[in-house]
Amino acid sequence: MIANWLLGRLNWDALPSEMITIGGAIMMVLSLLAIVAAITYFKRWKWLWREWITTTNHKRIGIMYIVVAVVMLLRGLADVLMLRAQQATSVGASNGIITSDTFQQVFSAHGTIMIFFVAMGLMFGIINLVLPQQLGARDVAFPFLNSVSFWLFAAGMVLINTSLVIGEFSAAGWLAYPPLSEAKFSPGVGVDYWIWSLQIAGIGSLMSGINFTTTILKLRTKGMNMMKMPLFAWSVFGSMVLVAFAFPILTATLSMLYLDRAFGMHFFTADGGGNAMMYVNLIWAWGHPEVYILVLPAFGMFSEIVSTFSRKRLFGYTSMVWAIWAIVFLSFTVWLHHFFTMGAGANVNAFFGIMTMLIAIPTGVKIFNWLFTMYKGRIWFTSPMIWFLGFVYLFTIGGVTGVLLAVPGIDFQVHNSLFLVAHFHNMIISGVVFGFFAGLTYWFPKIFGFSLHEGLGKLAAWLWIIGFMLAFWPLYILGFMGATRRLDHYDASLGWQPLFIVAGIGALVICAGVGVQLLQLGYSIWKRKELKDTTGDPWDARTLEWATTSPPPEYNFAVLPEVTSRDAFWEAKQHKTSLTSDKLEPVLVPKNSAAGPIISLGVFVAAFGFVWHIWWLVILMTLFAVAAVMWRTLSDDESERLIPVGELKELERLSKKEQAS
Amino acid sequence: MSSTTETIMHMNERAGREKTLFGFWLYIMTDCVLFASLFATYAVLHKSTYGGPDAAELFSPSFVLTETLLLLTSSFICGLAMLAVHQRRKTMAMALFFVTFLLGAAFLGMEFSEFSHLVSEGNSWARSGFLSGFFTLVGTHGLHISVGLLWIAAMLVKLAKRGFTEANVRRLTMLSLFWHFLDVVWIFIFTIVYMMGVM
């Protein structure tokens, strides 16, 4: 009784019991201990706390996002290898390497982690690192909120990984359709872990959406009106508007699912007057825009990259801006295409099919504009350009399969099949992931002051491209053969196994690509002296982030630049003029704050309580988090620090010296 | 030198007010989307009583009207308080915000008693899809009201300690915006859940 009250549903059974999960759990705990030991040994706790954990500087926060995303990418890839191994071996009499229950947890975790903690993490990381400088701003609109956003994202990440050690993860797929995800059919804690890790990270994303939208609309430097903004900023603007409209729907939907599960409500249950179709509508009213939230910034990155490396102005800027907003608008009118097979009438299906196909138009226009940016340019084939070329070919193929899926009559035959799985990986990997890797390579020297090794970068890009084709093209054929997603076992007579084996080899090639990327990172750090960016502008680029030193000082620009045209920095270089005056003025920078991590810690523990039904913990930690917010509200009158002119001069001199050495 | 610093601080505060207010409007918009989702859910479920009672059987118009009047009055008083803020009349503003707080608390008390009455009669949120939708929609509004009350309390402390600083005036503006927003949401709940339910 007391134990029940004290621990909720938590007991010794929560520890992992299957070999492979025990292995995963032990490895995770050990690596965590190793990190803690290393920090202690090198006496870095104070440094970590002062320079990173409590920071509100957008560049530091951006780097932390990327670190989390890369670690999660490795976890997501480990999941993939298990899935591929299972599907390649679990045929006929053999049952493969893991049980069906573990298999279902693994693919649910794979989807959730890759979208929420890898793609979203890389996206927010790069936006944080680049957007303020590109707008000629000193930071984001709300630096403290930015810190809270990141720490909520991190808390969600820790929670989803906690499920590996304590309890289990959801086995209901990455979107957890009810009634399967209801308490009656999934009585364990898995779905609750899923709900709460997404809920926490999602609220963080929502805050970031508000933050970046305000940054773009209110913090642009002098002379930069909307139509002079770099295209990356435009694409982030479109994406963040989508975040602001879509994520509240996710928050509401997840809450309702939890209320169903924990308090016996009847939103989505089969009986009791619930309506599961409503969940599917709601989750996709968020889920479809989510895809564009991810891909729009990737489009923006490609726009910057293609223009820079073609040494030519971006072709059709106005068209590009309109294309972004057409996509933003349309993305809210297509969600039903995810369930044409639910039995809505022909008129409804046809309407949503047509709206879906319309999206192909602005997307196609963007591709043509990129190609014509290259046309009559001087193309420098760096590794970001290899990613771009891979993107053009593979993404276009994905677009074609997308058009097929948009026709309800065709969708009836390939819905939920591996054809669909191949399609969305085609969009997410060659669109989003390639874009983010290209962007990371492109902006790496700006962020860290030295470039990544080009040869290894190109090799990694080629491995990803080839691995992608091997891993996903067989899935298109498997879809035609009638193979559906999420099968942990199938009959040998179906003839699927050879294709699954090829797909597994493809996954290994992609892993090799990731290996080369890690090698590239290590090698570049080792050779950082030779790869050093001494100019602040290693690519001879066009936008304002390259007008400051690499890495930029805490305040980005000692004197804010003033622009008169779209490619002002490029033109200033051509005409040998300067965008800034020499007159230094004192600069305000945000102070560090411990409130962000502290609030998130409270939220994290409260969410753990929610998952295990430990209600006293929920109440206690909610109060703790509220108290932390109140403490911050009552004391934030001095949240900024003034750097006087004298100190500024000294800092500028140091950073110029550091750059030139 | 110090005068430049002051100008910078001042300009920064003005820019700060502008971006903060803008960001707050954005937040309110996202909250609108949240409530819109809950309203849509309620609209879908309002007939799914699963053999249980429906809105007409459960709700008493006079009780809800009292609740509504309480909240509307608190919103009006909050407006008056903001006028006092703009005239920089500290005692007046604090008194009016206190009245706003009391009216909001009374509203919350009535809502709580309505909920506990429903539950004690066996019509809890677990009874039917309709009641789940009802409790969640109205409860989410109630949760927002609680946050608003907490915020008013915090602002009363700040006002007493520091008076009308630029930052405090900005926060009070946002607070009143929030409070009026909750009023508008309630008008929708009143109309869609209660009035259309009993008619």
Place this chain on the structure above:
Amino acid sequence: MKQTRLRLLIALPFVFVALIIGLAVWYVAGHDVPVLQPRGEIGASEQRLMILALLMSTIVVIPVFVMTVVISWRYRQGNPKRKQYRPDWDSSKLYETIWWGIPILIIGVLCVVTWVSSHQLDPYRKLNPEAPQQKIQVVALDWKWLFIYPDKHIASVNELVIPTNQTISFDITSDTVMNSFWIPALGSQIYAMPGMSTALHLNATEPGTYYGSPANISGSGFASMTFKVRAVSPNEYDAWVLGTQNASRNLTMAAYDALAKPSKNNKVEYFAPVQDGLYDDIVMKYMLPADQPQSQSSDTSTKTDDNMNMNMDMHTPMEMDMTR
């Protein structure tokens, strides 16, 4: 010399892709690929539709692919045949009109195709209203499929036997979580949902044994929930029905409840006779609590329809709500 090496390097990916496509074609030719080799009218229309949409897309895709190679090659930095370089050229009304215009035209045509085909291939549409139809009621269970032939008073588990060249009119529901009823060789799939009845009309033009798929994840026994579809000539079908009607086990509500208990890797089973109105009772039981009086099975059929309509109506207004 360096030129040739560069050329080779660039040709390599294309050779690789051609190789992959060749292998894919070879593999598909040697295997049963039901979506591309349909055995029913609906599947055949869907396959034709897919090829049409694919061909229309290539009108844009092929130029993109060619242009990408050509532009990358000709305007690369260090091209010895120096090409024109116009760094400030950033817009052209003509070009931009072309690439807004052509996709709009193609998508416009595809939109018309979509509208027409969505109505033709609507799962609710009867293929040939005058011809006789075989009605089959499908229930998704944990983790097996129950097929009820209401006019023949028989039922089977995990095996669906149908006569060729005759429209099969499926009513589909679930007595557990959501699933999706899909026979790739015959055509469209549709969801099976508890408390709701969806419809699907298919036929088989060739006799044969086809793979039936549970296309939506439904819990731990999901992968074993496949079923076999046997399309047989009308004569064989009649014989099978007669044979099955002599099966000794009858399917009352109690027998059904035992069958509905979760189980994996189910064998094929037959039942006769089947209690009248069983399917309607299965759909209806989600509508009211168990302790409330259930309506008699004799008059539920109209009620079920009402309920179904209500459910269908229910999600349409919400869609409208959310587009706002």
